[in-house]
Amino acid sequence: MTAALSVRNLRVEIPTRRGVLTAIDDLSFDIAPGEVLGVVGESGAGKSITGSAIIGLLDPPGRVAGGEILLSGERIDNLSPSAMRQIRGKRIGMIFQDPLTSLNPLYRIGDQLTETILTHEAISAKAAAEKAERLLVEVGIPAAGTRMSSYPHQFSGGMRQRVVIALALAADPELVIADEPTTALDVSVQAQIIALIKRLCKDRGTSVMLITHDMGVIAETADRVCVLYAGRLAEIGAVRDVVKRAQHPYTHGLMAAIPSLIDDPNEKLEQIPGSMPRLGAIPAGCAFNPRCTYRFGRCMRERPGIYPVGASDASCFLHDASGEAPPAAVVRNAIDAGIDVRASEGAEP
Amino acid sequence: MLAFAIRRLIQAIGVMLVVAMISFVMFRFVGDPVSQLVGNDTPPAERAQLRKELGLDDPIYVQFARFVDKAAHFDFGISYQIKQPVSTLIAQRLPATLELSIVSAILALVVGMPMGVYTGLYPHSWLSRLFLAISLAGISLPTFLIGILLIFIFSVNFGMLPSFGRGDVVSLGGYWTTGLLTRTGLQSIILPSITLGLFQMTLIMRLVRGEMLEVLRTDYIKFARARGLSRRAINFGHALKNTLVPVITITGLQLGSIIAFSIITETVFQWPGMGLLFLQAVQNVDIPIMAAYLLLIAFLFTLINFIVDLLYVAVDPRIRIGGAKA
Numbered sequence: 001m002t003a004a005l006s007v008r009n010l011r012v013e014i015p016t017r018r019g020v021l022t023a024i025d026d027l028s029f030d031i032a033p034g035e036v037l038g039v040v041g042e043s044g045a046g047k048s049i050t051g052s053a054i055i056g057l058l059d060p061p062g063r064v065a066g067g068e069i070l071l072s073g074e075r076i077d078n079l080s081p082s083a084m085r086q087i088r089g090k091r092i093g094m095i096f097q098d099p100l101t102s103l104n105p106l107y108r109i110g111d112q113l114t115e116t117i118l119t120h121e122a123i124s125a126k127a128a129a130e131k132a133e134r135l136l137v138e139v140g141i142p143a144a145g146t147r148m149s150s151y152p153h154q155f156s157g158g159m160r161q162r163v164v165i166a167l168a169l170a171a172d173p174e175l176v177i178a179d180e181p182t183t184a185l186d187v188s189v190q191a192q193i194i195a196l197i198k199r200l201c202k203d204r205g206t207s208v209m210l211i212t213h214d215m216g217v218i219a220e221t222a223d224r225v226c227v228l229y230a231g232r233l234a235e236i237g238a239v240r241d242v243v244k245r246a247q248h249p250y251t252h253g254l255m256a257a258i259p260s261l262i263d264d265p266n267e268k269l270e271q272i273p274g275s276m277p278r279l280g281a282i283p284a285g286c287a288f289n290p291r292c293t294y295r296f297g298r299c300m301r302e303r304p305g306i307y308p309v310g311a312s313d314a315s316c317f318l319h320d321a322s323g324e325a326p327p328a329a330v331v332r333n334a335i336d337a338g339i340d341v342r343a344s345e346g347a348e349p
Numbered sequence: 350m351l352a353f354a355i356r357r358l359i360q361a362i363g364v365m366l367v368v369a370m371i372s373f374v375m376f377r378f379v380g381d382p383v384s385q386l387v388g389n390d391t392p393p394a395e396r397a398q399l400r401k402e403l404g405l406d407d408p409i410y411v412q413f414a415r416f417v418d419k420a421a422h423f424d425f426g427i428s429y430q431i432k433q434p435v436s437t438l439i440a441q442r443l444p445a446t447l448e449l450s451i452v453s454a455i456l457a458l459v460v461g462m463p464m465g466v467y468t469g470l471y472p473h474s475w476l477s478r479l480f481l482a483i484s485l486a487g488i489s490l491p492t493f494l495i496g497i498l499l500i501f502i503f504s505v506n507f508g509m510l511p512s513f514g515r516g517d518v519v520s521l522g523g524y525w526t527t528g529l530l531t532r533t534g535l536q537s538i539i540l541p542s543i544t545l546g547l548f549q550m551t552l553i554m555r556l557v558r559g560e561m562l563e564v565l566r567t568d569y570i571k572f573a574r575a576r577g578l579s580r581r582a583i584n585f586g587h588a589l590k591n592t593l594v595p596v597i598t599i600t601g602l603q604l605g606s607i608i609a610f611s612i613i614t615e616t617v618f619q620w621p622g623m624g625l626l627f628l629q630a631v632q633n634v635d636i637p638i639m640a641a642y643l644l645l646i647a648f649l650f651t652l653i654n655f656i657v658d659l660l661y662v663a664v665d666p667r668i669r670i671g672g673a674k675a
Contacts, residue, residue: 057574089577096575101568104587106665115586116576151666167576 002073003030004207005054005175011066012046012053012231014279021279023049023062024231028306031175036198036208038222038239040215040254042276046231047211051177053077054209055092056084072174090120093168093206095197097180099160103152109136109163110148113170120171135166139196158189162196169200176201177209182217194221215258219243227251230276230287237312247314247339249292286316294334298324309340318343357658361651366417368647372640373416379636385429425641430633435641438626443645444525445515446615446622450607452529452538453546458600461550465557470584472562480554487551492610496544496617503540511537513619545614549603556599560592567591593664601657605650 012024024046031037039047052058054069056076069077076087088094096102104112113132114125121128129148136144139162152160161181168176178197182190198221201208210222218225219239226236227248235248246252253272274291277283283290289299298317307319318326318334319342326334326343334341376382383400400406404415419425425435464484468477504512516533518526528534564570565588573583612624619625623642630638661668 055575057571085577085579087577088575094572094575096568096572098568102572104569104573104591105667106590107587115578115582119576119578119582153667164572167572170576 002033003070004033004035004072005031005209006070006073007050007054007067008070009067010050010053010064010069012049012058012062013065014062016061018280022065022231022282023279024053027067027228027231027233029226029233029236031207031209033174033207034202034205035224036201036210036222038218038225039209039211039228040213040218040225041228041234042213044276044279045228047213047228048179049231050228051094051179051209051211055088055094055177056081057088057094089116089173090171091173091175093171093173093176095161095164095168095176095178095181098184099157099164100184102164103160105152108149108151109155113148113163113167116167116170132166132170135170136163138200139163139166139169141166157185158193161185161189161193165193165197165200169204169206172204173206175207175209177211179211180213181210182214183212190217191220197221215243215254227254230282231279232287233306233313233315234288235312235314235316237310237314241310241312245310245338245340247309247312247319248288248316249294249318249334249339250288251314252337252339253291294318294326294330294339296324296326296330298326307342309342353662354659357655361655364651365644365647368644369417369420370413372643373413375640375643376636379634420641420644425644426637428630428635428638430630430635435637438638439623439641439645440524441526442621442623442626444527445620446608446611446624448527448529449538449541449545449614449620449622450604450611452542453607454549454600454604456542457546457549457553457603461553462557462596464550465554466561466584466589468554468558469561469565472558484551484554487547488555492544492548492613493617495547496541496614499540499544500617510540512540515621541614541618541620544617545607545611549600549607552603553596553600557592557596560595561588564588564591590664594661594668597657597660597664601653601660605646605653608649609646 007027007029010024010027011022014021014023027046027050029037039050041047049058049062052062053064054076056079058064064077067077068075071087071091076084079087103109107115110129110132113135114128117123117128117131118125123131133144133148136147141147141159141162147155152163155163165181168178176197181197182193185193194217197208197210200206210218212218222239224237225239225242227234227242227250229250235242235246235251237247241247242251243255246255250272253270256270257272259269272291277287277290283300285298285300285302286292286295286304289295292299296317302317302323304315304317304320306313306315307321309319317323318331318339321342325331326341331341331343379385383396383403383405387396387399404412407415423436425439427433428435428438431438464480468480471477500512503510511533514537515528516535516537517531518528518534519530520526528538570583570588573587578587610624611620611622612628614620615622615624616628623645626638627642629635630642
């Protein structure tokens with residue numbers, strides 16, 4: 001079956017006065033039809049840039065410098081601006097972070113919806129208005145008929161995000177990119193919005209790329225999860241596997257850093273030492289090596305590839321059965337921590 | 350909406366009363382009006398008689414009320430110098446000034462807005478840089494210099510356009526004279542309207558450009574792009590409309606300024622408008638004309654502001670104060 005979205009060796013560069021920064025470096029992943037893929041990572045890991053690159057809205061001077069993006073098997077990263085416009089909104093919908101600023105304040109909700117529908121479908125204005133109202137009902141706007149003539153400022157944040165979702169789904173796209181759709185919302189509203197996105201996309205068989213830094217949202221919503229670090233793929237796999245048995249030391253650290261209600265409140269929360277490198281200062285070898293507790297000589301010299309481990313894939317030499325083996329102490333520590341090391345054990349130093 | 354309009358109207362009346370007070374005070378400020386009317390050898394009894402006849406013995410607030418009442422009926426007295434009713438003089442001159450001002454404002458808008466949109470959309474193109482360079486000249490050169498330069502180039506060197514006056518005018522209904530219907534009238538208005546409108550044009554261009562640059566960065570423009578809307582719909586529908594509130598404000602205020610400061614342009618081109626009349630009045634200490642001019646300009650400013658306030662409401666739904674339905 002063709003993946004709804006297939007990203008192959010994507011490379012995004014941002015030319016600056018001090019040289020070219022590589023924001024996304026050799027990133028590959030697939031989203032199956034109807035699947036929800038969560039994309040997590042720290043701020044600046046390249047989550048949003050990946051989303052923008054897919055929909056063709058990278059802020060200049062950022063540009064796709066390599067790799068391919070395929071939508072249902074069809075290459076879209078090299079399309080002309082007008083051909084790309086046919087895809088945006090029609091085949092790929094996008095939901096942004098801040099519903100308060102995503103809607104044009106000067107236009108009625110109904111007008112913004114019908115405008116979008118009429119751009120993509122050759123139907124009458126009346127039919128478009130009817131469809132717009134149906135969409136508002138679907139996303140759970142009460143009294144949708146009268147709310148069509150309301151302006152965005154007459155809605156609450158949660159209601160506006162519902163309208164944004166209706167707009168993103170207006171032309172029944174195959175893929176929805178949701179870029180931190182709940183970050184700007186109240187905690188109580190977040191769950192409703194996530195449930196709404198999940199339900200609507202399930203009903204329509206729409207694939208979702210859910211960008212977030214909230215592991216809770218991922219665990220609840222996504223089928224698979226892709227972990228980014230410094231613009232590179234750290235680990236990708238089924239949510240259950242990644243959450244329960246993280247294979248990349250970075251993911252492992254991320255999971256350990258999530259506070260839990262059951263934990264002893266006096267116990268110190270685990271954290272990964274240091275911070276993510278700036279794009280201009282990514283170390284040689286593995287990007288995570290300065291912060292990694294399992295690093296060994298090879299991590300500083302070579303950049304790890306993607307190695308299968310269990311049902312997941314991780315970019316870490318601990319899972320590389322060939323090449324230089326990690327020292328015995330590192331392997332033992334990793335196994336103790338619950339990482340399924342596939343590399344053969346090296347000699348004690 | 351109506352409540353909003355009425356509230357603004359009451360505020361406008363307040364402003365007009367204050368201005369009326371200032372122009373009323375002007376008469377007293379330059380000295381005793383009686384001694385200006387009569388010769389030095391007039392006996393005190395006669396002076397007192399005149400003072401009584403003119404109502405100058407009444408309490409100051411009665412005099413002010415009388416002034417306001419007369420002004421409301423367009424009675425501003427008689428010009429000291431020209432010996433004609435001020436209202437007649439102004440009515441003769443008003444069409445010339447308003448025509449020049451409105452043509453300038455339209456010129457500034459029609460040329461300035463598209464230039465602003467273009468430079469906002471393509472900030473790095475060479476044409477944008479050229480526009481910005483021209484606008485720098487427009488903003489920094491003083492009006493009289495531009496006027497003289499235009500006269501020098503187009504009237505003196507090429508002899509294409511007249512250098513002064515209003516050309517032939519046509520009377521419309523006895524109240525209004527227009528130069529826009531005759532060939533010489535149209536030719537005559539070109540240079541003064543460019544002179545008067547150039548500053549406003551560059552101002553509007555820079556304003557629209559700045560607003561466009563800001564609006565194009567907003568999330569709702571990015572979201573509009575993500576929805577696949579056409580460039581046209583995004584640039585002119587979504588972006589330009591969001592730049593309009595400040596543009597309306599500035600255009601409105603500038604229209605007032607154009608009318609008020611047409612004095613310089615009218616002097617350079619000997620344009621027979623109110624500005625020229627006012628300047629002559631200042632030279633001759635012709636207080637009734639000055640007072641009436643002050644009131645008229647204040648009235649135009651308040652009127653424009655009132656219209657601008659109503660336009661806001663039409664453009665931006667968030668400004669629908671008071672009568673807004675939630």
